[in-house]
Amino acid sequence: MHMLEVKDIHKSYGDLEVLKGISFSMNKGETAVIIGTSGTGKSTLLRCINQLHPPDKGEIWLDGVNITDPKIDINKIRQKIGFVFQEFNLFNHLTALRNVSIGLEKVKGFTKEKAEKKAIEELKRVGLKDQAKQYPAQLSGGQKQRVGIARALAMDPTIILFDEPTSALDPELIGDVLDVMKSLAHKVAMLVVTHEMGFARNVADEIIFMEGGVIVESGPPKQMFQNPKKARTKEFLGRISTLYGKD
Amino acid sequence: MLEILANSLPQLAEGLKTTIGLTVLSLILGTILGIFLAVIRIYGKFPLPYLIIFYERVFRGIPLIVIFFLFYFGLSLQIGLNIDPFTAAIFGLGLRGAAYQAQIFRSAINSIPEGQMVAARSLGMSKLSAIRNIILPQMLRLSVPGWSNEFTIVLKDTSIAFSIGVIELMRQGRYIYVNNPDYVLPVFLFIALIYFIMVISANKTLSYLEKKYKMSGFEIGVER
Ligand SMILES: Nc1ncnc2c1ncn2[C@@H]1O[C@H](COP(=O)(O)OP(=O)(O)O)[C@@H](O)[C@H]1O
Ligand SMILES: [Mg+2]
Numbered sequence: 001m002h003m004l005e006v007k008d009i010h011k012s013y014g015d016l017e018v019l020k021g022i023s024f025s026m027n028k029g030e031t032a033v034i035i036g037t038s039g040t041g042k043s044t045l046l047r048c049i050n051q052l053h054p055p056d057k058g059e060i061w062l063d064g065v066n067i068t069d070p071k072i073d074i075n076k077i078r079q080k081i082g083f084v085f086q087e088f089n090l091f092n093h094l095t096a097l098r099n100v101s102i103g104l105e106k107v108k109g110f111t112k113e114k115a116e117k118k119a120i121e122e123l124k125r126v127g128l129k130d131q132a133k134q135y136p137a138q139l140s141g142g143q144k145q146r147v148g149i150a151r152a153l154a155m156d157p158t159i160i161l162f163d164e165p166t167s168a169l170d171p172e173l174i175g176d177v178l179d180v181m182k183s184l185a186h187k188v189a190m191l192v193v194t195h196e197m198g199f200a201r202n203v204a205d206e207i208i209f210m211e212g213g214v215i216v217e218s219g220p221p222k223q224m225f226q227n228p229k230k231a232r233t234k235e236f237l238g239r240i241s242t243l244y245g246k247d
Numbered sequence: 248m249l250e251i252l253a254n255s256l257p258q259l260a261e262g263l264k265t266t267i268g269l270t271v272l273s274l275i276l277g278t279i280l281g282i283f284l285a286v287i288r289i290y291g292k293f294p295l296p297y298l299i300i301f302y303e304r305v306f307r308g309i310p311l312i313v314i315f316f317l318f319y320f321g322l323s324l325q326i327g328l329n330i331d332p333f334t335a336a337i338f339g340l341g342l343r344g345a346a347y348q349a350q351i352f353r354s355a356i357n358s359i360p361e362g363q364m365v366a367a368r369s370l371g372m373s374k375l376s377a378i379r380n381i382i383l384p385q386m387l388r389l390s391v392p393g394w395s396n397e398f399t400i401v402l403k404d405t406s407i408a409f410s411i412g413v414i415e416l417m418r419q420g421r422y423i424y425v426n427n428p429d430y431v432l433p434v435f436l437f438i439a440l441i442y443f444i445m446v447i448s449a450n451k452t453l454s455y456l457e458k459k460y461k462m463s464g465f466e467i468g469v470e471r
Contacts, residue, residue, distance in 0.1 A: 050369060079371035089362035093385050103370035106380050155370060 001064055003028045003189060004049075004159060009058035011041075011048055018044045019055070020213040026159070026206070031190045033200040035240065036210035042193045045210070046161045049191070050081045063158060079107055082152030082160035082188075086167050088144040090136040096123060096147045097132040100154045108155070122150040126180045142173030146180055159189040166196060197241050201225060209233050251430050252437055255423045262419030263441065265333070269405040269415060273337045274398060277344025284345055285352035285386075286378060299349065306346035311407050314339040319411040336408035344401055351393035355386045388460060395453035399446045406442070416441065 002025035011019040018041040026032050034042050047053040049060055051067065051074050059068045067077045090099050101119035104110040110118070123129050126146035136144055145165055152160050162181070166174040178199050184190060185203050194200065200207055201221045208218040209232075217224070217233045225241075228234040288299040306314070319335035322328045330338075359382060367377035409417040420438045424431045 052365060052368065075371045075373050077371075078369060081369075083366070083369035085362060085366065087360075087362055089360075089366035091363060091366065091381055092360075093381075093388060102380060103372070106376055107371040151366075151370070 005061040033204040082157035162192040262416035273340035276341030280345035281348025284349035355389035
């Protein structure tokens with residue numbers, strides 16, 4: 001049984017059909033990278049998976065549970081699905097530490113002390129123990145994103161969804177964030193929308209190429225980069241690799 | 248003249264106490280109700296937001312003195328609800344204040360980036376928990392300037408409670424000049440000064456608090 005199974009997901013906004021039947025699966029601890037041009041529905045797919053925008057049709061199964069079942073307690077499920085945003089979305093009024101601990105406290109019912117103890121551990125994991133008392137506006141973009149990752153990690157999710165986690169960062173700050181993500185590989189499943197081809201090539205177990213609301217092709221990085229089956233895949237990867245570098 | 252002012256100090260102090268009581272109690276009512284109205288107007292299910300729009304329109308569309316008369320003479324004297332003028336004034340000021348404060352809080356909520364709610368829900372917070380733990384604390388900090396403006400309006404408008412017989416600062420002033428008709432001007436200049444000092448010190452205190460509790464570095468969009 002797969003840890004995550006996405007079965008024939010359809011999603012429209014008004015008349016615009018964004019996702020036209022998306023299916024794929026992931027195993028425990030696997031890293032999958034989604035690539036594709038902008039406006040293709042990558043963010044929509046992630047939002048369908050954690051039900052921020054429930055799909056119109058299709059099913060999503062996580063750890064053997066159909067989480068698209070309307071009877072399910074979605075707040076319980078979302079604890080198992082971390083989300084890391086392009087724009088960080090840290091809680092502006094809370095310190096880095098509280099950003100990480102608040103979910104533990106208010107969602108998982110930890111005491112404040114216990115929550116903050118675990119939050120410190122998570123901040124250590126992303127290399128930001130010394131920034132614990134700082135507010136988001138006092139952090140650099142790269143630090144903000146690492147707090148965002150720590151916040152997701154703290155909930156002990158089975159999978160973390162990353163929506164272009166480095167796209168809003170200055171180039172020199174991207175490396176730190178990618179290093180943190182790399183260190184998580186095989187510890188937690190990651191579904192990552194990114195243009196960072198180096199990360200896709202070196203860390204991903206699977207690359208999923210989306211276009212026009214469908215998956216054009218997917219496979220292990222080696223196959224996708226060296227032997228793509230579809231001409232379109234080859235063209236896209238060629239273009240994006242010159243833009244974002246090969247490693 | 249100074250003698251008259253000095254002699255009337257205890258009386259004015261009585262009035263001042265009532266004025267402050269009115270201000271504080273009606274602000275508490277207005278703030279709590281205003282927060283509820285703002286939250287329900289933004290997050291509530293149909294038809295609640297429309298009821299709140301209606302409420303806001305009504306209370307912002309009627310002069311305060313009319314609201315006072317409706318509450319006191321209308322509800323108390325005509326319908327026979329046992330409301331004293333002080334209570335009627337608190338409800339009048341509080342319910343009207345709520346209509347204005349709801350606007351202050353609503354625009355504060357609207358200025359909170361959408362991603363804050365999205366991030367909270369993604370952690371598994373219920374909508375209610377996200378409102379309480381993420382939205383409201385940010386809303387309160389963002390509302391301080393508008394709220395402090397409302398504070399001074401309410402403080403000044405307590406003087407209109409004079410009209411339904413609340414014995415506040417204005418009414419005490421009237422008692423004094425009725426007994427000393429030659430001193431209308433100094434008495435009311437003195438009262439004006441008292442209001443002025445209270446408003447200024449309230450503004451100063453609140454802007455100090457605003458700085459102190461400003462969301463540390465909440466300057467949205469400042470990247471370093
Ligand atoms: N909340 C929304 N309401 C309406 N249209 C949306 C919404 N979110 C996304 N879309 C539209 O869906 C399409 C896919 O968007 P998105 O999933 O963000 O693409 P990607 O992340 O691949 O760039 C775009 O045309 C976008 O305008
Ligand atoms: Mg996107």
